[in-house]
Amino acid sequence: MLKNKLSILFFTLVSVCFLILDAKPTFAAAEGTLNIHVQSSNAAHPIEGSYFTITGITDPSYFQLVQTDTQGRLSLPLPVGDYTIRQIATTSARENVGISSIGYSRTILAGQTATAEGSALYIGGDYAFVDSPDIVYLNKGDYFDPSIAAQGIRAFNLNFGPVLGTEKKAGGTFFEYYNNVNTAVPGEYISVYLALQNSFSTRTTHVLKVVVLDTPVAAGDVTIKYLDQNGDELIPAQTINGNVGDTFDTSTDQYQLTIDGYSLDTSKLPFNMTGTFTDTPQIVSYVYTKNPVPAGDITIQYLDQNGIEISPAQTINGNVGDSFDASTDQYQLTIDGYSLDTSKLPFNMTGTFTDTAQIVSYVYTKNPVPAGDITIQYLDQNGTEISPAQTINGNVGDSFDASTDQYQ
Template structure:
């Protein structure tokens, strides 16, 4: 139990009492601090526990300091499995760090650590972290006893300093008084405990004038409840912290505080981006900046508060797919935008990077839209067009039945999907099936056109086709009852000669037929 009974004004002007002890010390591990009573139990009476109180700020060892407290090591001696003990220590490292538990007393492993332990369990065997206890106390294994002495962490091992330890009373549930003092002039640390005295010079132990404080206890296989009561703490602490807080407009905390600690009267500056942090869903309200963002550390805590308002910024864009040759502009993919206060933002106020887009070439292109630090990316997918219209030429005759679908073969959309004829636009306005000629029929789908030629021919009366150059006149051979030969302009042959020739032909034909019959009879 740690109880700050007396209100003690430290040399840095800070008053420490039970109401603010946890403001200056961090409670770690199994330790439990009761702010109402000021009681701090470092370990409960259980195995393998480790509890401590560590200073949030460092102590200036260019000045004297001392701490006075009562110590209770528990109720059970070693023979009844009581252990391990309690320690107070100093170390040159970040405040709040805690070392090894058990026989490390929370001090082993800390940089340039030095302390004083009240040890209720003798360890006759060490390890790489903690050395064995001094041989002169080996007989404590066989009787109820304890010892106290200085410990030091060096060469990666916590060691009890030889020749300076003394036997002390075994745990019996009673409090005993302890003072731990440092003289800045001589650099001696002196300890008085239960009427006995220890002293050690730490002149070469610490490489810094600012060190951290720890009060700790631990248990292992053996256990006890360990507690202390602090009567006074007199030290020159580093300055009181500057707390940087992050609040919304309703004064609710929206991010962890930042704490700055330095020496008294040192300057501080929390105007950089390290402290003006981004917070998801919020934006810093530049109209409500704190007027104490720069200053000096004092012996009183200071608070710098940054006010954030809800960030109503939006920038919505959409992806799209187009085809090579299509018209496109960045505004096609813009949906909406608002500023931090929720006001609508016009597209003209955005910055757009569309430098990579090439609508003549298939590919996927990123377009970045930016407004007031908010960016969104739209993906523009450019595909090759597969649109096609396939038709064929044809011929027919005047009067034949014809429709435009007769010359259609197939059509496909830009994705290569088959298109029904009904989806095409057809221009067959010039076709006249009652009149010979060659006519163009245009079939169009989604900007792609194909032309089929329809040839219409004339027919002759006997079924043979015939057409003149103009395709608008029919030529026919007229028959009459007279068997006239065409006049050639030559002289006419006398009729007598003509009849003689005809009779000669008939006579020759008769002789030939008569011979043919006689031959067949044979």
């Protein structure tokens, strides 16, 4: 565990990002350098934005929070002495990366460089950072509860439970790591949280920037929209205003409205129903589904060429806006002695239910049935055949004419 190789997460190189906290070094002027490099476990790319705490052993009052650059590197000048180095978070890249136990010591010697090479542990499942505010605003003198603040930003999706923020996880699965917030003094502070990923026995972290304001500052409005499933606005939006750092709650009946003909889609409730006013506008969108309205029936008729019904009609029912399809074998019937006239198929075999009844008419032709022959005889006055007979054949129902020169 305390080796030159750390087992951590995240990557990136370029310029070092230092977040110097309130502790001041008290070492002698002599300095050395600490270099840290973090890359993915398969060395495919660096880990950007990985946070580390640098704590003095020689002087326990020394503390810094630092962060790797776009190449997963940082180079930090330090007064000579012994240090404990811990990787605690990655938030810049918001990658699905977890922390194993990272804790190791380094001795900084004058004019020399100590290095630490580490790799990242990528984890699967639905445990990942989500887009959420990383800044919490407070007014001077406000009460600050790190646990509540972390819940409010909904920083993680946990594969063993709901989005962080619905409840504090029991058993130490979610806890504060570092916090230097002093609401009595306006300024910027840091608050860090860890969450245990049970499936992989790893920890990921999230870093909050806490801004304590000297005087109230007007915040960007919170707009509550009411949309249908297509994203179209059903009724005019409502607006809430306040000061930066104030909390808002749109989950009440005042904002979760009842809209005639529609029902709130509880499977799509917005993650930011409650939150904190910031210096930028926010939008809370409630999505509604249209309530079903019984439609007029669809009647399917079966007629012969004369419009006479040859089989009992069928009926399809549904709600206004639903689609129907009467072109299937269930509705295009096979009727004994008849064939469907495909030249007269109805235009409305398929369509949409409306508030009025509709009729779909299928027309059939009667199948031909061979008829008895027509025999034409030629006789004298005594009934004696004087010329061979002729025969006409056809189907039952067909007409014939033996009065032509062909037969007379």
